[in-house]
Amino acid sequence: MFYSPAPMHIPDGFLSLVISLVFWAITAVTVGLAISKTNKSLGEKQVPLMGIMAAFIFAAQMLNFPVAGGTSGHFLGGALAAIVLGPWAGILVMTAVIAVQGLLFQDGGLLVMGANIFNMGILTALIGFGLYRAAISRGRNTRLVVAGVAAWLAVITSALMASMQLWLSGTSRLQIVVPAMLGVHVLIGIGEALITVAALSFIERTRPDLLGQKAMAAKGGSGWVYGGVIFSLLAILLSPLASASPDGLERVARDFGFLNLGQSAPYQLLPDYTIPFLGETALSTIVAGAVGVLVVLGLMIVIGQSLRRKTS
């Protein structure tokens, strides 16, 4: 009743193990960075604040408005969180939201959670904050328009990235999944943009201190602008290319070896990896597969421990 699943949370089983692990690794490193950055810039007070803000995003996703034909506009919130709280805190907040959605509601899988966090937390923060940061010294209307465009692009980019992951995993064919996902999310993105703009203008009127030029500059450096612009351009260039000539994109991916990488089992990534006394048996491939998992797990533990040392 209170919770309606959004179509962008990939469940377990739909991404290949290699893609899942690669995105878990990227996400683990980024979230680790986000933790150390928020620890440095803000005190322990930030932790309860981020927790409540995560609950806010979760609750705000229940607010919907009728669009047409029984469908309703749905709020995702990644861009708004990044703009209001800053990109690093925004990433942590969205990570918590996606973790609870996956754990408690089975909306999005556990093994693919890295990919889901990357799509809906990291990319949205990068684009949402990056583009808005570029416009902070402009007039109010320009800023709001930029925020709307950023929110729309963030949704599109997430959808595009999710389609790419599904395609690289061999689950969906590019010529079908990209137009389908983009078609739906171009519309969802409009709702997202309208809500984000209205919410921002409301917050700006009542709490101008949160969104002032100084406050925005303190939240994240100009590196975010470059990152946001680069990823937006990539999405803008890739979306029409992937929709219009999927075969071209497929060939590029094959030439660069992305396609084989995504669809192969993990033990093929470790060609020299043979266990002497096991030989070329099924057991050997399982052990080799487990090695890939352990590498990612080890990476996470190392990050976690280095953070623990820093904070204590």
Next chain:
Amino acid sequence: MHADAFDRFHEAESRLHRLDPRVKVVATVLFILSNALLPDGAWAAYGLAWSALLWANQLSSLGVDYSFRRSFIALPFALAAVSAIFSPVGHPLAEWALGPITLIPTDYGLIKFGSILLRSWLSVQAAILLVATTRFPDMIHAFEHLHVPAVLTTVVSFLYRYLFVLSDEVLRLLRARQSRSATVTGYRPGRNVAWRARVTGNMVGQLFLRSYERSDRIYNAMLARGYTGQMRTLTPHVMLAGDWVFAVFSMVILLLLQLIGRF
């Protein structure tokens, strides 16, 4: 709204409920991992994995078909995999002309589609069983023991704790919107979509400010009660002999699954 409106935990007295949450979390994650490692078309292994799930359901005393009955949440996403049926690899099975496009399902594609669906369906069931038999705070505590950074687990605990408070706030906002929006039969209520989106956006902004200011009060209240930045729990979470036995037993089953899936 009651504090546990979002909880999927089902109170019961069973072996699975008493099991250490760490064992349950690790076993669930490894089960999902094992599903991902199984090759396409390993039907025997999928069947065995499901039997293991049914057995775990039985252990939970929630009924053998408990997780099955709740497992259709990920089903809409199956649409994403439908295109795998028409894979260019494999032998064509039929040819369907749909206007200008011809769809050619292949045997390889069909096996791939079935495998993706089964793997996903098994994984979802394992996660359902985990949250049905583990209290959420206990699960978070387990993640802390498993070295997930404390900042993250604390943020998640706060999210869980205040979700229902803010949901109440949302319900109040929705009720207020409804009572302000009188409708006359025969006329379309409200203005265009952009206007409706703006109203919703204002509600989101309102909710944000209420949450933001509430977090200040919460933090001060917590400081007054001796908050040091760490969440505490009364459950000791000590691994007993039975927990180790279950852990080893489930590892053996998973290894067996992998061997069966590859021969």
